[in-house]
Amino acid sequence: MVRLFSPRKTTLLFVIRDKTKTPLPHLESILKEDIQKIWxxxxxxxxxxxxxxxxxxxVEIFALSSYEEKEKKFKEEVAQLRQRFFRSISPGGIAGDRRGVIPASGFSFSAQQIWKTIKENKDLNLPAHKVMVATVRCEEIAKEKFNHLTTDERWLxxxxxxxxxxxxxxxxxLSSIIESYxxxxxTETAFFDDEVKKAKRKQLVxxxxxxxxxxxxxxxxxxRSKACVDFKKRLEQSMNDGEGFASAVRKCTKTCMLEFxxxxADAAVxxxxxxxxxxxxxxxHDIDMHASSVQNEKLSGMIASYEKRLAxxxxxxxxxxxxxxxxxTWASIRxxxxxxxxxxxxxxxxxxxSFDLDQEKVESMVLNLRNHARNVVENRAREEAGKALMHMKDRFSTVFYHDNDSMPRAWTGEEDIRTITKDARAASLRVLSVLAAKRLDEKPDKIENILTSSLMNDVVSSSSSKDKSSGPSSDPLVxxxxxxxxxxxxxxxxxQCKSLWRQFKAETEYMVTQAITAQEAYKRGNNWLPPPWxxxxxxxxxxxxxxxxxxxxLYLVVIFVVYLLSKALWIQMDVGRAFQSGTLAGLLSISSQLLPSVINLLKRxxxxxxxxxxxxxxRSSPPSANSRSFRSQILYSNHTNTILEPSAVTNVESSVSSNVESSSDSEIEYSSPSAGQAD
Known part of the structure; x- marks a missing residue:
């Protein structure tokens, strides 16, 4: 009959005397088969x-050697068997299964649980109460060790x-601290259930x-933070030393990752x-992000610098x-x-x-630089096109007011203003045709021909009204x-070109009118004779x-003398130069010099x-002395401080001397009749 209330197994020990050469495992298998049949x-x-x-x-089988043949070995084997009986409750002893053994510290709790189980179910086998005791005590010990660890000064x-x-x-x-606990x-859970204490130890760990x-x-x-900071410093230092960006990143990354x-490894428990x-x-990831950020920053600064150079x-x-x-123009720009x-x-x-960029990214950046250079030219062309009218007027003014040698024109009456105006407008129209479109792709166009045929032909502007009334417009500028x-x-x-051309002609018309007026004024200023009529x-x-x-x-002589005196006064006062500063200024200058000049001339x-x-x-004195004295007196005027031209002085001398002689002769002839009558 099998007991239901057994705290431990029973050990069946079979001792074989006078062991022969038959192997012990073979004997054990035979005996266990026989015992299994009995069971x-x-x-x-x-x-x-x-x-x-x-x-x-x-079931255990123990074999002893023959006492007569191997006495010493027999005694040693008997001593070993005796020790098993002496320590029967220890691990390895005859009663060493220890399934029902509990430590003395848990005996009180174990007894209470046994009695409780007996009262509830008398037929229940109670080998599990030791597990419960081990669970409670191991939990208490584990909690105690954990609490001690949390307050350990070394850990804190x-x-x-x-x-x-x-x-x-x-x-x-840290490993030494927690290992001690x-x-x-x-040590404290050595006598509790192995499975329980191992489980609780695992939970404690x-x-x-x-x-x-x-x-x-x-x-x-x-x-990680230290490695990241070291990477930043080393990368910056390497780049300051002139090392390439990619090689510096690889070297610094390898060093920092090795240190980490x-x-x-030193921090591992x-x-x-x-x-x-x-x-x-x-x-x-942080290193890669920083390297990428630095690379983008360097590349952005480099690209901005080269874009600025291009601009x-x-x-x-x-x-x-x-x-x-x-x-x-556009061929040179290209x-x-x-x-x-x-x-x-x-x-x-x-x-x-030095950045070791992939080819696709390099090509993308190169393409962006090309596009930027093209955009600079296009923006400049668009800006200059917005000032097309100003450039046209400047070109018209340059061509109209300067000759082929870039010398300023003097409107003397010999210039063909119509031809000059046409050339100036043609040059301005060329400016308009250049600014009308971008020609960076070397594509041919007919803009200049269209503008020349449409705007330089005067018939187009006059016939535009007829075209509107007769039918659809054939003007290519519409x-x-x-x-x-x-x-x-x-x-x-x-x-817009047509509108600009109209505005241009309206704003440059005054230049042509001014030139025509200046030419006519020059002609009038150089023609002293009145008209034939x-x-x-x-x-x-x-x-x-x-x-x-x-x-x-006699009247002719008087008129001639008056003419000579007037001519002398004209030359002495330089009337032509006085009126160059203006009519009012010339009149004021002449009025202030007229009386002193007349008095000075009469005195001379x-x-x-x-x-x-x-x-x-x-008659003995040389005549040249008198003429030189008279010339020196005529050249200098005390009142007006004006110097006469030598030719004018010579004319005055000759005319005055001839007039004096003729006047004296006429007086003599005129007075002779009266003298005759008196006689």
């Missing part, structure tokens, strides 16, 4: 019918140090590791299976060419654009070689786009006066007459 023949309850023998019995100091920064030897120090737990894990995370965070790996891979990947290299030449607007772009791109490729020119490349539409009228109306002069020659004539009388009295 199968035993009557058992239905619930335990298939229960194996090992559930209730421990280590945790505080980790919060401030990286701690060298963190893993080894695990050993204490193992998990709880302790969970408790210290935040410090481990903080430490790895410090290591060493730090994470023996019992914990913590993987720092997540922190390592985050560090690598500076293209802006002034393109502006000058567009302002000049010659026949080969040549400059290609040269500056290729030069800049070649330097740019040399500078970015359109919003040019033939063979895309809308993108159009700067000034045909309609005025001369004829004077001759007819003054016929009686002319006949009077012919009948009395009187002195000359006196010297002439003396010269006749003394």
């Amino acid at each position: 199968n023949a035993v009557h058992k309850p239905d619930t335990l019918k298939d229960t194996p023998l090992s559930e209730f019995f421990n 100091a280590l945790d505080e140090a980790v919060k401030k920064g990286p701690v060298l030897g963190f893993g080894k120090t 695990f050993k204490e737990y193992d 998990s709880r302790v590791l969970e408790f210290v894990y935040p410090s481990y995370v903080i430490l790895l965070g410090h290591l 790996d060493q730090g994470s 023996q019992l914990a299976n913590w993987d720092p891979l997540k922190f390592r990947e985050k560090l690598r 500076e290299a293209l802006t002034s030449p393109v502006r000058s060419l567009l302002e000049a607007s010659g026949k080969d 040549k400059i654009l290609q040269h500056e772009t290729e030069t800049t791109i070649s330097k740019f490729l040399v500078d970015i070689a 359109s919003s786009k040019w033939e063979e020119v895309t809308v993108k490349d159009t700067l000034i539409t045909p309609v 005025a001369i004829l009228a004077m001759f007819i109306l003054g016929f009686n006066e002319i006949m009077l002069l012919l009948r009395n020659p 004539l009187a002195e000359q007459a006196h010297r002439h009388t003396i010269s006749q009295a003394s």
